[in-house]
Amino acid sequence: MSSTHFVILGNGISGITFARHLRKGNADAQITVISGESPYFFSRTALMYVYMGQMKWEHLYPYEPQFWVKNRITLKQAWVTTLDVDAKKLGFDTGEELSYDYLILATGSTPAFYDWPGQQLQGVQGLYTKQDLEDMEASTHSPINRAVIVGGGLIGVELAEMLAYRKIPVTFLVRESRFWEQSLLKQEAALVHQHLLAQGIDLRLGTALKEIISDPQGRVGAVRTSQNEEIPCQFVGLATGVKPNIDFLKNSGLNTRQGILVNSYFQTSARNVYAIGDCAEFEQVPADGRKTIEQVWYTGRMHGETLAANFCTSPQPYAPGVWFNSAKFFEIEYQTYGVIAVEVGEDIQEFYWEHPGGKIAFRLQMDAKGKILGVLALGFRLRHEYFDRAIREGWSGLKVISTLHQANFDPEFFAPHHVAIQKSFQSQMDVSFPLPKKSLIHHLFGASS
Numbered sequence: 389m390s391s392t393h394f395v396i397l398g399n400g401i402s403g404i405t406f407a408r409h410l411r412k413g414n415a416d417a418q419i420t421v422i423s424g425e426s427p428y429f430f431s432r433t434a435l436m437y438v439y440m441g442q443m444k445w446e447h448l449y450p451y452e453p454q455f456w457v458k459n460r461i462t463l464k465q466a467w468v469t470t471l472d473v474d475a476k477k478l479g480f481d482t483g484e485e486l487s488y489d490y491l492i493l494a495t496g497s498t499p500a501f502y503d504w505p506g507q508q509l510q511g512v513q514g515l516y517t518k519q520d521l522e523d524m525e526a527s528t529h530s531p532i533n534r535a536v537i538v539g540g541g542l543i544g545v546e547l548a549e550m551l552a553y554r555k556i557p558v559t560f561l562v563r564e565s566r567f568w569e570q571s572l573l574k575q576e577a578a579l580v581h582q583h584l585l586a587q588g589i590d591l592r593l594g595t596a597l598k599e600i601i602s603d604p605q606g607r608v609g610a611v612r613t614s615q616n617e618e619i620p621c622q623f624v625g626l627a628t629g630v631k632p633n634i635d636f637l638k639n640s641g642l643n644t645r646q647g648i649l650v651n652s653y654f655q656t657s658a659r660n661v662y663a664i665g666d667c668a669e670f671e672q673v674p675a676d677g678r679k680t681i682e683q684v685w686y687t688g689r690m691h692g693e694t695l696a697a698n699f700c701t702s703p704q705p706y707a708p709g710v711w712f713n714s715a716k717f718f719e720i721e722y723q724t725y726g727v728i729a730v731e732v733g734e735d736i737q738e739f740y741w742e743h744p745g746g747k748i749a750f751r752l753q754m755d756a757k758g759k760i761l762g763v764l765a766l767g768f769r770l771r772h773e774y775f776d777r778a779i780r781e782g783w784s785g786l787k788v789i790s791t792l793h794q795a796n797f798d799p800e801f802f803a804p805h806h807v808a809i810q811k812s813f814q815s816q817m818d819v820s821f822p823l824p825k826k827s828l829i830h831h832l833f834g835a836s837s
Contacts (some may be wrong), residue, residue, distance in 0.1 A: 391416045394699075395478065395488035397468055399423035400432065402665030403494030405692025413700025419460065420486070422478070424467035426518050433685060434541045435521050436546045440553045471640040473658035476767045490660045493637075493648055494780050497630035497666040497683055506600030511608035512624045513544055524550075524625075532556060532622035536611050537598045540567050542715050544627030547575055548589050551623075558589050559619055561611075563596035573730055575740060576749055576766055577821070580717045583747060586791070587718055600624055630683060632667040645669055647681050652705035654695050664691035678711055686712070712772060720747055725775035728753055728760030736761065739785065741812045743767070743805065750809050754785040763788075767806055769797035789813045790821040 396403040399421050407419050410622040421429075431446040437443040456463055464486075470479035471491075478486045499514025501507055513520055528535070528551070535551045537544045538543060540562035548558050566577035568754045584591050597612070603609030603622075610620045632647035643649040643657035647669030654662045665688040670680045682688070687708060694706050715722045728751065729736055737754040748767030754760055759782050763775055774795040778788050790807040810823055 391418045393418040393420065393487070393489045394492065394695055395490070396421045396492040396494055397478070398494035398496055398665070398667075399426070399429045400494060400496045400665060400688065401629060402496075402688040402692045403428075403492065405689045406492055406664060406696045407461050407692075408459070409693055411461065412698065418462075420462045420464060420488075422466055422468060422486075423466045424465060426722070427463055427465045428456075430518070432516075435515070435518070436550050439521060439525060439550045442449075459643060469636055469662040471637060473641055473661055476660065484769065486488050488660075488664070490699075492722060493656070493661065493663040493667060494665045494688075494692070495633040495667045498633040498635075499626060500629045500631040501626055502628060504597055504599055506602060506608075507626065509600055509602055509608050509624075510606060511622060512600055512626065513832070514626050514630075515547055516630060524623075527623050528554065528556065534559060534619070534621040535623040535625065536561060536597075536619060536621045537625045537627055537662070538611075539626065539628035540564060540569070541627055541629060542568075544625070544629075545584075545715075545717050547625040547627055548584070549587075551625075552587055552589065556623075559621070560584065560589050561595045561597055561613060562591065563614070565594055567591070567593070569604045570730065571724075571728075573728075573732075573751065573764075576751070577763065578682030578745060579749055579766060581719065583717060583720055629730075630666070632669065632681065634667055651696060653703055654691065654706065662695060664695055678708065682708075684713055710776045712776070717766075720767050721769060722764075723770055724762065724764045725770075725772070726753075726760065726779040728762040728764050737785070739789070739813055739816055741809045748805060750805070752785055752788065752813075758784045758786065760785050760788050770795045771797050775784070785813075786817075786819055787820065 394417055396407055403421060407421055410417060413420060418473050428449050429451065431450060433786050434443060434448050438448065439446060468478050469481050476488050479486065497516060499516050506512070508653045513523050515521065515524065534557045537547050537558060537560045544560065548560055551558050566572070566574060567581050570578060572580065581591060598612045598614050600608060601610040601612060608622055608624050610618050611624060612618050634648055636642055637644065637648065642661065647667050648656055648663035649671050650656055650663050650668045651671055654668060656663050666683045668691065673680055690708055691706070698704060709725055712725045732738060735756050737756065737758065739752040742749040751764040752760065760778055789810055792810060796804065796806060800818065807823065812819060
């Protein structure tokens, strides 16, 4: 009897995590991973460092080629164009076909463009795939006078940092009234804003892209903004978000909205077809308020782990736990745990502390009874395990702050900001609790360093 054939479409973190964990629990399964982008799984979050010359392509591969042979995972580099769920077959652009017993769709995201005039010009692109990075390298290899980034998200910040590293002047168009409006409150947005200006970025808030103008050679020559200003440039990075990469599935019969609709077990509307990662959209809004589409690296990993466990043991619904996310704005680190409301109502209590240097901040939000809802930190690191537990167990904000020294990450290398945060909390909230004894590092750096 032939072994069960699992075909995984997509070699990002979701698909490869599923393949690895399936092999751990099932020694007999036939596993095939398909990707048109690259033959091997690579660290997508490190693409920018290749452009900046800080890493080489081979550094992006977490596993050596022998890993796939040892684990009997077949890799196929090809573009899939059709899916026949009734015949259980995939069709490739070469005309080949491949049959499966179970299909795992892990096709990730693709940049979301909005039909701006001129967006098809050479030198206009997003940044998501290996091919995008290669295009960016080609478009900016020769000296250019200016680049324009459109969209105030994390990919936009990465593009700005990459270009600034090569001494290319950058104008950053953000249509919202503050930077990363959907995730940062006014104080944190202002902090990041000032930091971007300090890096030489020409940040334009309340300014949208109207059109992209061609030069005589059919390349980017300028952009026109919503303020009717024409900005000469030779490269335009579109960082206006991403969407599930599912266009090739339009005629497959799968139920879709923005993404491929799945239940809490990642099952799609087709028998033996599952979807995980950025391309999956949960049919029901999760009870804990999480989004129906989770386009974050760690949730993609959890999708793969959960689905593999369901094939190897008894099926369990996806239970991701406390939300968290992290990123960087140039060298300023960002961490968030739980739910942080950008628009704060009367039912939310808040505590906010900012370092006098203007690059470090901490925010705690609590419900009306003082129970922690979420935290946001800029410019320093906190321990994930500490806040995951605090939010799961429903600690009071007072308990969180009074024990905040336990959340220090690498305290031997970082100044103890918890001391200044604790003193500020006592003052703002009119409470008292004993402060931890001063450590050697505290004596070296000072309470508010």
